[in-house]
């Protein structure tokens with residue numbers, strides 16, 4: 001018998017379950033099909049501006065910095081201002097995300113834009129969030145041809161653009177969005193929930209920002 | 224890793240007189256408890272979420288065979304390779320074969336207790352493959368040739384001057400005059416040293432906090448970002464996960480995530496929660512070309528259907544050890560195997576056998592704090608008691624204890640006699656303590672009083688006081704379990 005069959009057989013024996021028990025199979029199929037939501041905290045049940053405000057508040061609590069702009073066209077200038085404010089070289093890495101590509105990057109002079117997968121020497125990466133979660137101040141980005149995953153982890157500074165219309169109150173609403181966007185039971189290769197900059201408390205439980213991932217996460221919220 | 228659990232008493236004694244260790248353990252007593260409390264207080268639904276999380280795992284465990292099959296089908300559909308391992312040895316073999324096929328010389332590792340459980344590093348090294356731990360705490364203890372002393376804070380037993388001297392010893396290519404006095408300098412140095420390792424590695428190995436049956440996804444939850452670089456940059460990603468990591472759906476993972484970070488570090492959400500499904504897709508600019516999952520049993524299936532099944536709900540948050548007075552006193556290494564604290568005292572005998580785990584089920588004061596804080600509502604004290612019973616049945620405990628318990632049982636089965644005897648003994652003990660409230664030494668109780676005081680009883684027995692209190696309407700039970708914390 002294969003290891004697989006041995007383990008499954010052991011599990012069945014321990015549970016006192018027969019292989020072809022239809023009631024058990026139905027229970028499992030129903031749970032997978034219906035995906036019940038469980039307890040969703042009331043905290044995120046907000047609309048419009050109140051929801052965006054909670055998102056900003058929670059993101060700042062997680063040590064992200066947040067800047068709000070009115071429209072997508074303002075993003076390149078906001079990025080340039082961030083770089084200047086921190087004395088960073090005028091260079092960013094970004095993927096080919098169409099929402100980012102549609103922004104007027106030519107309006108900021110001398111900004112060098114690297115395309116494709118991130119490089120260990122990149123200081124600043126720019127991503128566009130697929131969604132935000134107000135409950136915890138989290139952004140969600142995912143892999144794909146236009147979204148190299150390394151941009152989230154390799155640069156020292158990670159700038160994430162979030163459209164306020166993509167901010168949901170809670171994680172369950174974001175899961176529903178993923179299901180609608182990718183199809184039930186289907187996922188992008190990598191789906192990353194990011195809540196603030198990387199950190200470690202491994203030395204004497206002293207919390208330090210900037211472990212192996214970015215030292216700073218800057219969110220630019222549109223709208 | 225050698226099993227040193229039967230030496231718990233000696234190890235605990237050594238730990239108590241280790242000044243460095245005692246200083247470091249102060250960080251557990253202060254840091255984790257307050258942070259958890261604040262995060263829990265800020266979420267009114269926390270206890271309801273605990274019930275929900277428990278129900279999810281109970282349902283999953285009751286249908287584990289079916290969820291494993293569903294998970295395997297989805298993971299395979301996404302291009303992943305699912306391997307099944309009955310034992311630690313099988314899992315090591317499978318990982319080695321994957322590494323060999325990839326021509327691996329160096330593997331990076333994200334923090335994972337399961338690879339500690341199967342002692343993967345020593346095995347790979349013996350086979351000529353260099354494992355590099357990338358989590359800061361794991362990296363530090365790997366340099367010291369030690370094992371984690373805590374399941375989420377592996378180097379919590381160390382102080383920063385110890386880390387500094389290890390870095391100076393190992394990173395000898397760096398200038399000797401550099402300043403490493405601050406933790407930030409140590410972290411920066413580890414970051415720079417490890418950066419090159421991620422790119423040099425041929426295989427990246429991580430654990431999983433959850434496996435999602437609905438989508439064939441593995442989830443890791445981290446703060447440092449090392450786990451993500453470990454699984455992103457090498458050509459091959461291997462996930463090692465035990466079979467009880469399954470949850471049915473993304474919503475179920477979300478429920479448990481809400482209690483995990485709060486219970487572990489007091490965060491509302493860890494920095495990185497990463498869902499991985501299969502290898503790099505066509506057109507993807509990065510990501511591993513191969514994605515493997517090793518599903519490990521290693522004793523779990525024999526816990527199913529037993530009085531220890533509840534332990535399989537454990538999500539490895541560490542809250543039980545953070546709140547344990549025994550752990551606070553002796554640290555994690557004294558427990559002598561991979562899993563320390565209350566969860567280790569239950570899990571170790573389940574996984575390696577009660578005969579090899581010595582006194583671990585007795586490494587408890589039965590204060591109940593672990594159960595009060597466990598997000599998965601695992602009845603840890605009750606299960607430690609089960610192990611004590613089994614230990615007793617099999618005659619594994621010392622003769623004096625067996626005799627003492629036998630004597631106690633004689634009285635306990637005769638309640639009137641018991642009450643009469645205690646009504647004599649309690650005032651006598653109270654008088655002997657002469658109002659100091661505690662004994663530093665007591666004849667026949669040296670095992671207890673050597674390292675702690677024995678509180679002296681008040682001059683009336685519990686039963687006598689209970690009758691008075693019940694008459695007055697106040698009962699201890701009214702405070703509820705959190706009142707213990």
Ligand code: SF4
Nearest residue numbers: 537538540541543597
């Ligand atoms: S037993 Fe409970 S408290 Fe302890 S690590 Fe497991 S889930 Fe956390």
